[in-house]
Amino acid sequence: xxxxxxxxEMTATEGAIVQIxxxxxxxxxxxxxxxxxxxxxxxxxxxxxxxxxxxxxxxFSSFLSRSKGYSYLLLKELQMKDSASYLCAVRDxxxxxxxxxxxxxxxxxxxxx
Amino acid sequence: xxxxxxxxRNRITKTGKRIMLECSQTKGHDRMYWYRQDPGxxxxxxxxxxxxxxxNKGEISDGYSxxxxxxxxxxxxxxxxxxxxxxxxxxxxxxxxxxxxYFGPGTRLTVT
Numbered sequence: 001x002x003x004x005x006x007x008x009e010m011t012a013t014e015g016a017i018v019q020i021x022x023x024x025x026x027x028x029x030x031x032x033x034x035x036x037x038x039x040x041x042x043x044x045x046x047x048x049x050x051x052x053x054x055x056x057x058x059x060f061s062s063f064l065s066r067s068k069g070y071s072y073l074l075l076k077e078l079q080m081k082d083s084a085s086y087l088c089a090v091r092d093x094x095x096x097x098x099x100x101x102x103x104x105x106x107x108x109x110x111x112x113x
Numbered sequence: 114x115x116x117x118x119x120x121x122r123n124r125i126t127k128t129g130k131r132i133m134l135e136c137s138q139t140k141g142h143d144r145m146y147w148y149r150q151d152p153g154x155x156x157x158x159x160x161x162x163x164x165x166x167x168x169n170k171g172e173i174s175d176g177y178s179x180x181x182x183x184x185x186x187x188x189x190x191x192x193x194x195x196x197x198x199x200x201x202x203x204x205x206x207x208x209x210x211x212x213x214x215y216f217g218p219g220t221r222l223t224v225t
């Protein structure tokens with residue numbers, strides 16, 4: 001099974017940098033994902049990490065440490081439109097469950113002027 | 114047009130009624146998923162299907178059933194709706210090798 005923890009809410013200032021952490025405990029691991037979800041809308045894919053290290057994509061970066069069961073999503077130069085929930089999800093790497101995602105409860109980020 | 118569509122987008126029904134939520138996709142993906150989302154609980158997997166002949170229970174399948182009518186269509190049924198099935202329901206798809214799931218716009222279901 002999977003156990004995924006991330007903070008419930010965070011607030012940050014426009015133009016600043018914010019780091020959203022995610023810790024996980026899994027019986028099998030085959031990748032960690034970050035999704036963005038605006039209120040009332042569908043989640044959209046942000047990033048994917050399967051190897052240790054940092055993946056950078058524009059203003060967003062994601063980091064993974066498999067030995068520590070830890071990831072973070074880094075958002076730079078925050079904009080008001082970044083106000084959303086950020087979902088951490090782990091993909092099961094074992095047998096028939098492969099490619100099945102288990103989601104954390106999400107972190108609601110509020111960006112203030 | 115959207116790649117993953119869900120109908121209806123909103124539905125209010127009464128306890129005990131049978132209801133079907135439908136999902137269609139034009140992405141040509143074999144894998145399809147149904148999730149429900151509740152405030153404070155995140156997204157939870159109800160059922161998933163890796164192809165037309167392969168259907169699997171997810172974390173919270175009790176009270177739900179599914180039908181994979183074709184590669185492009187995956188329906189979720191509540192045989193006898195109850196109030197604690199009030200939630201936002203999402204359909205998603207992925208191909209056999211991709212790490213990304215593509216979500217539909219969601220169906221907001223209220224059971225009174």
